[in-house]
Amino acid sequence: MKLSLGRLLIVSLLTLFGVVSVWTQTGSTDPNGYLNWTAAQADKIGKSTRQNGKAGGNFDLRVISTNKAINYGLRATLMTPEVIRAAARVAQLRDRLSDEQTQRIVEDAENAGDLVVMIEINPNEGSGVIPLDWRVFLQPKGLGSGAGGAIAGVKSPHLRKTPALSGLYGRNYEYDVFWVVFPLVDDKKTPLLSADIAEIQLVVGIYSSEGRISWKMPESIRQKIKEMSRK
Numbered sequence: 001m002k003l004s005l006g007r008l009l010i011v012s013l014l015t016l017f018g019v020v021s022v023w024t025q026t027g028s029t030d031p032n033g034y035l036n037w038t039a040a041q042a043d044k045i046g047k048s049t050r051q052n053g054k055a056g057g058n059f060d061l062r063v064i065s066t067n068k069a070i071n072y073g074l075r076a077t078l079m080t081p082e083v084i085r086a087a088a089r090v091a092q093l094r095d096r097l098s099d100e101q102t103q104r105i106v107e108d109a110e111n112a113g114d115l116v117v118m119i120e121i122n123p124n125e126g127s128g129v130i131p132l133d134w135r136v137f138l139q140p141k142g143l144g145s146g147a148g149g150a151i152a153g154v155k156s157p158h159l160r161k162t163p164a165l166s167g168l169y170g171r172n173y174e175y176d177v178f179w180v181v182f183p184l185v186d187d188k189k190t191p192l193l194s195a196d197i198a199e200i201q202l203v204v205g206i207y208s209s210e211g212r213i214s215w216k217m218p219e220s221i222r223q224k225i226k227e228m229s230r231k
Contacts, residue, residue, distance in 0.1 A: 034089050035089065046087050049079075049083055051076055053202075055205070055210055056211070072121050072130070073120075073122035074119070079109070079115070079118060081224070084106055086168070087164040087168060092105075105163050109165050113156070113183070119179075119180055121206070131206065136152075136203065137150040138193065140193070141197075153181065156180065157179065189228065190229065194225075195225040
């Protein structure tokens with residue numbers, strides 16, 4: 001029994017080491033290491049920041065406003081540098097792209113804005129229409145409503161044509177897909193989001209309902225904030 005537990009521990013440590021080594025390949029010591037990721041490695045990293053949520057309750061309280069949905073299913077993918085590279089690597093393997101073509105895909109995605117989040121919204125019943133004035137913010141997790149520190153997102157539909165920002169799951173036509181850009185620093189290079197916070201939170205508001213999706217602050221985004229504020 002002890003031997004089995006020991007072997008299990010060794011396997012677990014080796015697996016953890018393998019995952020960590022893949023993630024660190026995006027670092028400055030090997031900026032093109034993602035070009036050697038296997039399909040399985042790229043797939044795992046590309047899907048690592050996709051989270052689910054919901055805006056609205058479970059009960060139908062609409063009375064006569066049945067043109068509105070009961071609630072809205074949410075999905076959001078944080079397009080970190082790792083996720084962008086994973087998507088580009090998957091495209092490279094699938095479409096037989098050269099290294100140079102794949103690097104251009106990454107460059108196009110990183111030039112799209114400081115931080116891009118792909119948001120998917122699914123209306124539950126009702127007209128199935130998402131109002132044009134739905135709103136989205138990025139903030140430290142737990143920030144109270146009306147408190148300073150939330151960053152308003154900029155809806156950027158043109159990013160639909162950027163391959164490395166499309167995620168890896170493929171289109172689910174029950175959901176409408178949106179791309180939102182968040183600035184990380186202002187025009188004076190002052191951080192809009194502290195690099196020291198532990199978790200970040202996406203807030204999506206539709207009519208009077210809000211949904212929240214959270215992530216631990218990715219180290220790559222933490223470093224990006226620090227680098228952008230030094231320029």
